Amino acid sequence: MASILITGSSDGLGRLAAQALLAGGHDVIVHARNLARLSACQDLLDAGARGVHGDLSDQDEVRGIAEQVNRLGQPDSVIHNAGVLDGPVLSVNVVAPYLLTALLPDAGRHVYLSSSMHRGGSPKIDRYDFAHPDAASYSDSKFLVTALMLALARLRLDILANAVDPGWVPTKMGGTGAPDDLDDGWRTQAWLAAGPDAAAHGSGGYWHHRRRQDPHPQTADAGVQDELLVKLAEHTGVGW
């Protein structure tokens, strides 16, 4: 059985993944943006999950989440699930996963929620200003987090890093008219984080419904990845 931190588990795919992993006997750490939202996970906490809280758009709060998790004991896996469609897309969808990856160095598996929309993101790293987290599109943020995953897979051979496109599913973000199956939306990341046979999926995969796909080709460009890592290290003061 694995221990798994899932960011943004107060709703949507994060909550569904937490529910299923807990039911499967895993040790789950749920996360919500604040204590009030953590109460949306009360049924999961009652069933044995442990909880942490903090706003992922605020670097100090992300550091606070890592401290809370470190006090509980570092998990085997992290599902970087939380995301926003607009507003502070760079801080929530990119900087927070980067920082949590750096601040939880013992986690051996990292799963990042990407999106098919990453294909519309820009690979021009010099145009991103992380001091203005809303000055980029959702597609840009998912391009960047996919490149981040591939950088981790390239540079940290001791870690399994993968990304998931969950499909367009009916959550708060996806909307009620979303056409894809909701359960297919969380199963792949739960499998990547806690499946017994890590070698079956390896590292550096971009997954949709348990099948590898080719992401935007420039996410795999080492120059793009390195430029991104330099910018994130400058912005956070924390390197990988």
Ligand SMILES: NC(=O)c1ccc[n+]([C@@H]2O[C@H](COP(=O)([O-])OP(=O)(O)OC[C@H]3O[C@@H](n4cnc5c(N)ncnc54)[C@H](OP(=O)(O)O)[C@@H]3O)[C@@H](O)[C@H]2O)c1
């Ligand atoms: N739904 C889709 O069709 C779809 C498609 C492609 C990719 N994705 C990706 O899948 C992931 C999960 O999406 P979802 O559909 O489950 O979204 P959702 O229903 O909107 O849930 C998002 C979760 O992230 C949390 N969150 C957002 N901003 C936060 C912040 N600043 N600090 C802490 N927590 C924060 C939310 O907390 P609150 O409940 O407090 O807001 C919620 O728990 C996201 O990364 C998304 O980009 C979704």
